Amino acid sequence: MTGTSLDKGEWVRGIAHWRDADTAYLSVAFTWRLPEARRVAEYYRAIGVKRVIAGGPGVFTQRKYVAEFAEIGDRIPDAIARHNPFATRASYGCPVGCWFCIVPKMDGKAFTFLPDFPVRPVLCDDNLSALPADYQQHIVNRYVRAGVPLLDANSGFEPATFDEEVFARWRPVLKGPWRFGFDETTEGEAVARAFRILKDISPRKKQVYTMIGHEPFDVCMDRIQRVIGAGGEPYAQPFIKLNALVKEPAVRHDWTPLLLRQVQRWVNRRLWRKVPFADYDASAKTSRLRIAA
The missing domain is CATH 3.80.30 (pyruvate-formate lyase- activating enzyme)
Structure with a gap:
């Protein structure tokens, strides 16, 4: 993290994703970012990540769509x-x-x-x-x-x-x-x-x-x-x-x-x-x- 307490920071463009050992996490803000989230999930699997878990507001109304490429996760603290x-x-x-x-x-x-x-x-x-x-x-x-x-x-x-x-x-x-x-x-x-x-x-x-x-x-x-x-x-x-x-x-x-x-x-x-x-x-x-x- 860069900057000082006087910064407002920068927002990622709709999808935040990160890896923890053999699990990748996707946090999706908007439903129209889900096709991109699918591509990110495919990338993680291509490099050997065993589990991909997705959540966020963008997942809520499209759970069936998301279930095709990721597990639906619970809320992660401070995501x-x-x-x-x-x-x-x-x-x-x-x-x-x-x-x-x-x-x-x-x-x-x-x-x-x-x-x-x-x-x-x-x-x-x-x-x-x-x-x-x-x-x-x-x-x-x-x-x-x-x-x-x-x-x-x-x-x-x-x-x-x-x-x-x-x-x-x-x-x-x-x-x-x-x-x-x-x-x-x-x-x-x-x-x-x-x-x-x-x-x-x-x-x-x-x-x-x-x-x-x-x-x-x-x-x-x-x-x-x-x-x-x-x-x-x-x-x-x-x-x-x-x-x-x-x-x-x-x-x-x-x-x-x-x-x-x-x-x-x-x-x-x-x-x-x-x-x-x-x-x-x-x-x-x-x-x-x-x-x-």
Whole structure:
């Protein structure tokens, strides 16, 4: 591991794998990485490794596919550090139960606590603000005592449970962006409250996941515009089915694959600062404004 406690480290590209004696382990973050995981498993067997064990979120919905080339393993403690040596977890699970999320299906709606978690700059718990208040404080206290800055609360906070107390609790240690989601229109009121609480935080530190494609275009774009209007920075994530073996968004409602790519580029490259989406020309080297005749 390189760097200092002020580093956020680097994430491997979807598959972490390592060998321990005659056993190889594969930790797969996304289902669309499974064909690559199969090739990695074949490599290990070709060099004489007797057992190949696979796990991770990418395995959960494709167990039959994985069983063709690897054993399905149980959770390995601190496996997340194999994906990024500066990442850690203090809990698993989320009580919200979003239909598009793997967490409640894989980790459950009840929390599993890891009170002795290794303190590192990137915290990847599934839902920090829904954790019991005393356990949130336990996490914060561990960071304070260790003298390690929390540079990224990676999965973020839930707008419905994010309040002034949560903000005050995490503010002393969170040095990175405040992340939360605005994935469905029904979350609008809770998101607006979160923005009011974060009113004194700079826009670059208010980063909001905004899923696209699962609702009609106008509805998704309204959520994106509401984030921008509230002084935050949206991050567009096209809806992909939980069992997808190819990284291709599901096309629903009035969306097309091209429109999904265009909106994602316009949002995530922050082109909304320069040009409205209606005037965005994704085919040009530099987006141009269309002048009405």
